[in-house]
Amino acid sequence: MDKMPVAEYEHIFIGNDANGFLITNASGEVVWCNKTIETTTGYTLEEMKGKKPGALFQGPDTDGSTISYMGRQIKAGKSFECEILNYTKDNKPYWIHLAGQPIRNNKGELVNFIAQQTFINTPLQGAIPRKTRKDAELYDYFNFLFQNIDVGVIITNKQYQVAYANQRVMNLFGFKSSPEIIHGLHYADVLQRVGNLLKNEKETRERIKHVVEQAEEKSRKL
Numbered sequence: 001m002d003k004m005p006v007a008e009y010e011h012i013f014i015g016n017d018a019n020g021f022l023i024t025n026a027s028g029e030v031v032w033c034n035k036t037i038e039t040t041t042g043y044t045l046e047e048m049k050g051k052k053p054g055a056l057f058q059g060p061d062t063d064g065s066t067i068s069y070m071g072r073q074i075k076a077g078k079s080f081e082c083e084i085l086n087y088t089k090d091n092k093p094y095w096i097h098l099a100g101q102p103i104r105n106n107k108g109e110l111v112n113f114i115a116q117q118t119f120i121n122t123p124l125q126g127a128i129p130r131k132t133r134k135d136a137e138l139y140d141y142f143n144f145l146f147q148n149i150d151v152g153v154i155i156t157n158k159q160y161q162v163a164y165a166n167q168r169v170m171n172l173f174g175f176k177s178s179p180e181i182i183h184g185l186h187y188a189d190v191l192q193r194v195g196n197l198l199k200n201e202k203e204t205r206e207r208i209k210h211v212v213e214q215a216e217e218k219s220r221k222l
Contacts, residue, residue, distance in 0.1 A: 020096070020117035026110045028052050028074060040119065042089030059087035061177045070100070077102050077110045082118065085181060093181040095120035121184025134217070160187045 017155045021035040024030055030048040048056060058067060062085050073080035081099045088094065103112040120204055128208065146153045152169035156162055165179035180188050 022053065022115045022117070024053065024113045024115070028113065030056075031112070036116070040094070041086075044123075047089075054153065057086040059085070059091065059093065059177075061085055061181060062091065067212070070098075072102070074113065077104075078124065089164075093177050095181070095185060154182075154190070155186070156187050162190060164189060196199070 017038075020034060022030060022033040022037055027052050029052055032044055033048060043056060048123075054067065056069075066082050066084050069082060070080050070084075070133075079099070079101050081097075081098050083095060085093055085095055096119055098115060100115045102110055102112050103114060105111050146164070146166040147168075149166075150168065152172050153166045154162055154169055155164040155165070160201060162182050162185050163174055165182055167179060168177055169182075170177065
């Protein structure tokens with residue numbers, strides 16, 4: 001067989017709504033995905049067909065080294081596993097754990113890749129719930145306060161998952177997206193990603209210096 005008969009395999013993924021499944025051809029172009037992928041990303045299958053997932057889902061804060069790693073594995077026809085920041089059709093970020101597996105025909109030739117996406121957080125997660133008007137007013141008050149101070153603020157829930165972060169945290173470490181990209185992540189995962197950045201001491205010092213200069217300039221204007 002020259003390619004995987006996708007229709008014969010779709011039933012395997014039906015009913016597994018917690019995870020996203022996507023199948024590409026040997027060239028890395030989408031040929032099929034389950035409804036979970038469509039619902040989460042905002043793309044229909046017809047919109048995705050013939051396009052490469054990276055062109056659809058990767059954005060400004062998607063880690064370049066992770067992209068390179070996946071590219072090497074796919075080019076070599078090997079499996080891969082990683083965490084990656086993806087973006088929806090309307091540019092909302094979300095984290096996934098991604099596992100890709102090559103599919104070969106009876107001649108050993110690569111014909112497809114199957115990718116399973118486990119959602120760490122989704123575009124709809126992370127915001128502090130607003131159950132009452134009083135809660136909403138309290139949230140707005142603290143959000144205004146934290147967004148207008150010159151220190152980074154991260155608040156977690158009892159499970160140590162990030163429930164809130166202000167923009168200063170993102171600016172300090174050079175992230176281009178809004179704080180929502182870390183909502184729902186475990187605090188240890190956030191520290192690990194910050195630790196990876198801190199390995200580049202020169203770049204980190206420059207970013208911190210820039211933030212301090214911004215704060216001093218703001219103070220002079222008060």
